[in-house]
Amino acid sequence: MIGDLILNMTKANGLIVAFVLIGAITWFSYWLSRTLTKGRLHGSAIAIAFGLILAGVSGAYTGGNAGLADIAVFAGIGVMGGNMFRDFAIIATAYGASLEDLKSAGFVGAISILIGVVVSFVLGAIVAVAFGYTDPVAITTIGAGAVTYIVGPVTGTALGASSDLLALSVAAGLVKAILVMLGTPALARYIGLDNPQSAMVYGGLMGTNSGVAAGLAATDPKLVPYGVMTATFYTGLGCLLGPSVLFLTVKALAAALG
Amino acid sequence: MIIYGVAILSLSMLTGVFLGDLLGVILDVEANVGGVGIAMLMLLFLSSRTESKFKLGPMTADGITFWSAMYIPIVIAMAAKSDVYAALKGGPVALLAGTLAVAGGFALVPVLSRFCRRPAIPPQGEQS
Incomplete structure (x- = not known):
């Protein structure tokens, strides 16, 4: 009882x-x-x-x-x-952040988002090809999963990928998020992740919101608002590029290489 | 009043998330584009008003800093509810694709950081 x-x-x-x-x-x-x-x-x-x-x-x-x-x-x-409290607390960390620091890395931060999306996608796509995938839709979906676990299924759905491909792309994105959570505090010293500027570059390159949020929390909570500021645009950019520019590039390459 | 701080924070979040959703619709993307970033900028803007009329009182600030301090516990809860099992079940393709993407990102952080314009006075001294 x-x-x-x-x-x-x-x-x-x-x-x-x-x-x-x-x-x-x-x-x-x-x-x-x-x-x-x-x-x-x-x-x-x-x-x-x-x-x-x-x-x-x-x-x-x-x-x-x-x-x-x-x-x-x-x-x-x-x-x-959940997302509601996570975003609420993340926004609260911006209280006391410095606008000067945000501005000083603004341009490089923005560029790092684009580079981050493209590099993650290309590496994911290469893995897909290495494992024998030849269909451009499959290669693009797996590559998009390496961007984030949201970009993967959004891109895959837009391209009409099968459900096991969608699951695979989500898994790739989850692996990324988890490794960013665990790897950031371990590697921070070696990549100079100790100031607002490099935190913005890091957020832009990694982009996975949960990964960046947890990775910086375990490294230095003061850096959270800077990393999140760029990461918050990453998934949106990925969803924009995935089914369009990136897919068309993969398709053209696949056609050219036979 | 603590609720003023919480209300300012909430208003910033709602505005940011709405604008992020709107941006997603305009760009025809099925995702929120920059909502949290916009909200953070709005909070910074609202809280950095130094004119006496808008300056936040200490209690009002507590309504924001409490949630800022709850950030790490919330992130721990987020880790505890993430789909680790699906990540592991994804097999070698998912593991390798995710790992390489992370490795590429880490390798590029120092490369791109060099191009940042550092502020004239290094902020390190006053931090931590």
């Missing part, structure tokens, strides 16, 4: 359960960071890795696509980590 009471209570107060759970994960992660790594590995990086592991395990267990949020008791994680 007590079990049912607790179960119903947690289901009725999902978001509050999420606050407690994330609080506990954060506390444990910062404790690990202090005691095991002497602060070298940032607590929030460990917490994000924990989140990803929990999501993977629950995905395998439930077969759903919302990670831990697919388990009824933890459904509140889906609200707390």
Whole structure:
């Protein structure tokens, strides 16, 4: 009976359960960071890795696509980590950001978005070709997935790609987002990611919103508004170029090379 | 009043997301184009008014900084609800395509950063 009471209570107060759970994960992660790594590995990086592991395990267990949020008791994680609160908190980080810094990297930041979309697409398309795909629609859809997990299915749908190709492009985009989350704090020092200007370039090159948001959070939260400022235009540009310029280029190349 | 800060933040978000959606419709793209960026610029604009009439009081600012501080916990929740299983199930094509795209991006950050115009006075000193 007590079990049912607790179960119903947690289901009725999902978001509050999420606050407690994330609080506990954060506390444990910062404790690990202090005691095991002497602060070298940032607590929030460990917490994000924990989140990803929990999501993977629950995905395998439930077969759903919302990670831990697919388990009824933890459904509140889906609200707390959903797009609405994510964007709300990201926008709040802009409070206190410097307009001067934003302007100083404005042009290079904008260029980096274009370069980021094209480079990701080309690398994804090359992988598709290397694995034996010859249909321009398939190559474009997989390449677009390497841009972001939104650009992939949007492009694929516009081109009439099959549903397993769409799933493949989403998977490629998810791999990208997860690697950006985990790789950014590890590589930040080596790529000079320690100032607003390079953060804007980084946001433009990576572009995956969730990846950039989590990657910078685990590196230096002060850089978040700068990275997000460019990343926020990336998916839109990808959806614009994917089914048009990029697809036509792939088609022309495929025809020329036989 | 804390609610003023929260309301300013919310208004910025709604305006930005609306304009981003509108931009998506105009460009005929099935995505929000720059909504969060526009919202951030609007918040910066609203909160950097230094004329005494518009200057945010400390409590009003708390309504914004609370959500800014909730950013990392929210991102941890976001990680916990992401579809890691589908990413792993995508097989070698998805893994390799995603990995190469990330590697290419990381490699280009220092290359493109060199072209940035740094502000005359380096901001590093006053930060962190």
